[in-house]
Amino acid sequence: MEATEVPELILVFSGKRKSGKDYVTDWIQRRLGSEVCCILRLSGPLKQQYAQEHSLELDQLLGSGPYKERYRADMIHWGETRRRQDPGFFCRLATRGARQPVWVVSDARRLSDIQWFVSKFPQQTRSVRVQCSEETRTQRGWSFTAGVDDAESECGLDSGVQFDWIITNEADAPSLDEQLQPILKLAEEAASSSSSINRR
Ligand SMILES: Nc1ncnc2c1ncn2[C@@H]1O[C@H](COP(=O)(O)OP(=O)(O)OP(=O)(O)O)[C@@H](O)[C@H]1O
Numbered sequence: 421m422e423a424t425e426v427p428e429l430i431l432v433f434s435g436k437r438k439s440g441k442d443y444v445t446d447w448i449q450r451r452l453g454s455e456v457c458c459i460l461r462l463s464g465p466l467k468q469q470y471a472q473e474h475s476l477e478l479d480q481l482l483g484s485g486p487y488k489e490r491y492r493a494d495m496i497h498w499g500e501t502r503r504r505q506d507p508g509f510f511c512r513l514a515t516r517g518a519r520q521p522v523w524v525v526s527d528a529r530r531l532s533d534i535q536w537f538v539s540k541f542p543q544q545t546r547s548v549r550v551q552c553s554e555e556t557r558t559q560r561g562w563s564f565t566a567g568v569d570d571a572e573s574e575c576g577l578d579s580g581v582q583f584d585w586i587i588t589n590e591a592d593a594p595s596l597d598e599q600l601q602p603i604l605k606l607a608e609e610a611a612s613s614s615s616s617i618n619r620r
């Protein structure tokens with residue numbers, strides 16, 4: 421692996437559907453800038469391949485609307501078949517070619533996802549949980565779906581992980597600005613240590 425492919429910091433985010441993983445990780449990237457921070461979606465290569473095989477709209481599968489929900493249960497099943505053979509399959513594809521010093525992984529779902537990052541990058545990996553109430557998730561378009569919300573894809577990280585940070589993404593919680601300060605601080609330190617290494 422080339423030196424530039426080893427990041428300074430990896431923030432591995434997880435959270436239930438409509439907890440706001442994309443919203444929060446986009447917010448972090450806007451604050452840090454895309455030169456410093458890339459967003460890596462483990463579901464990116466999965467959706468790409470699934471869309472191709474099933475002649476579906478990739479943009480819609482990548483978005484936050486109802487389209488992807490129609491295919492979610494089948495995509496989960498499709499991805500799990502691949503993960504059973506190789507649990508790191510989507511992690512490897514999603515991280516391929518990432519060059520920024522800070523990687524934000526927006527959608528860990530299974531213990532094996534976090535374990536993959538910890539085993540490859542033990543010094544750099546931190547885990548972040550995004551949470552909010554079911555009422556807020558419902559306002560954002562969520563409704564309970566059997567086979568999805570009670571399956572590993574949604575529940576695989578409900579226990580067994582000591583998260584480094586838990587962010588509450590609710591209107592009546594402290595602002596994201598306030599809650600994300602320690603994470604931004606760490607990321608900014610990581611970015612500046614990377615630029616001083618590159619100047620040497
Ligand atoms: N703090 C917030 N303020 C305003 N809108 C928000 C906030 N958090 C999330 N949303 C909105 O709620 C919806 C769901 O958020 P988002 O797509 O980030 O959730 P997610 O956890 O990534 O969901 P999924 O697992 O379905 O991809 C989006 O339309 C998003 O813009």
Ligand SMILES: C[C@@](O)(CCOP(=O)(O)O)CC(=O)O
Binds near residue numbers: 437462463483499527
């Ligand atoms: C199929 C799947 O990758 C969909 C993820 O979609 P999203 O992150 O909720 O946009 C979930 C999974 O892998 O279990």
